[in-house]
Amino acid sequence: MLGRHMSNTPTLLVQLPSVPYRIELNLIFVIADFITAMLLRLTGQNLQLAYRQFLRSKKLLNLLETSRNVDAGDVASLVFLWNPFGILTCVGGCTSPIENLMIVLSLYGACSSLPSLSAFGWVIATHLSLYPAILIVPIILLLGYGPDSPPKKLFLLTSMKPARSHPLEQSHEQVSSVDNESELQVHHFSWQPVMSFILWSSIWSFYVLVLCSIFLKDFGSLSEMLKKSFFLIVFHINILFMILPLAIRLKHRPCFLAFVYIAISSMLKSYPSVGDSALYLGLLGLFVNELQDIRFSFFLFFGYIGVSLLSPVMHNLWIWRGTGNANFYFATGIAYACLQTLLVVESVNAVLNHDRMLRKQLTA
Structure with a gap:
């Protein structure tokens, strides 16, 4: 690594x-x-x-x-x-x-x-x-x-007009629908x-x-x-x-x-x-x-630090000192790959949750 x-x-x-x-x-x-x-x-x-x-x-x-x-x-x-x-x-x-x-x-x-x-x-x-x-x-x-x-469907949430409304409110809704249409065109x-x-x-x-x-x-x-x-x-x-x-x-x-x-x-x-x-x-x-609510941030942060410190140590034990074998270094590489996988999965999950939160905010 x-x-x-x-x-x-x-x-x-x-x-x-x-x-x-x-x-x-x-x-x-x-x-x-x-x-x-x-x-x-x-x-x-x-x-x-x-x-x-x-x-x-x-x-x-x-x-x-x-x-x-x-x-x-x-x-x-x-x-x-x-x-x-x-x-x-x-x-x-x-x-x-x-x-x-x-x-x-x-x-x-x-x-x-x-x-x-x-x-x-x-x-x-x-x-x-x-x-x-x-x-x-x-x-x-x-x-x-x-x-x-955010996804296009979030732009559609505020463009839906209620069944009954005051004429003055209808005019404002028409203006907002025009704005939403322009946003969709963008x-x-x-x-x-x-x-x-x-x-x-x-x-x-x-x-x-x-x-x-x-x-x-x-x-x-x-x-x-x-x-x-x-x-x-x-x-x-x-x-x-x-x-x-x-x-x-x-x-x-x-x-x-x-x-x-x-x-x-x-x-x-x-x-x-x-x-x-x-x-x-x-x-x-x-x-x-978007990643403010990402999970396992503490584990990921110190996991990267730990792998970064262990990798040169295991390499030194394997290549130069001869007191370890290749499995020590490969285990560090596997741990590093697991950390990367967890980071990608949790990042995607946090971004998608952020989009769902925006949807809830718009429908509230």
Whole structure:
């Protein structure tokens, strides 16, 4: 879990040896993490603005005041910057900060309705690692529907008019129904940014493939790289079975869906690294308002601390001292996977419970 994770893409491997000193290489990764934190902050501001607009339109003033006390963007950026996993990634010279930067850049571009920027981040992230390819589903949902918001059926609750009412009340109800219709129109799927994203993705993909063919001129051909990638695709194809069910259930929260995909990818990777955990823990801070009632938070917090401390100890006992065996280290890895599974399950449960709470608030 705490091992090095170096990207095997030709474009990155060709560029990294040009850096003369290890300190300068680590400085590049620190700058990448800092930019990622700033993008997380901007993404959190976009998500919280959409959330507050919904609460304001539905007159949920109590929840609106609560959301103003916590800035999701600041929480996400601070969690990402001061996360020990992220610090270890930079100190160890891992290339995960570059991949994390591209992933967050694609999500920020989708939340900000910038298809070209989102396509660039998604193409480069997919080139560095195969797993970000599944993020095309939440990115398309973000571009089509906009930032995360409660389900459409919640907008329909206040548009239902009573059977009998005063004429003056009827006029107000007609105005409110018009507002609700406009809200529903805002949440209709828009194909224009999606088509723009597909066009830009094709352009960036062609550009990356051309660069790969140039860099691989002395080491083989582009077809040789694709043959090696074919084994990786087949080996990790099990993650594809989770894409559709989660997308159907969480299509109204595409950014949270991206967090779930990234967390599941970090669990199913054959060689996970601490950089993967640093990314999804930072994304988790974007939903601090929705996750206020998450269960087992105390257990999860100290469980991550315990696993983080035990992992290097067990590795040292197994590899260097010879007083332990591989089962000690593998047991720590299994405990770490269980913690990640519990975190994903409870996070999804908390977000869905938050949507049910909003429904109760509107029907009260």
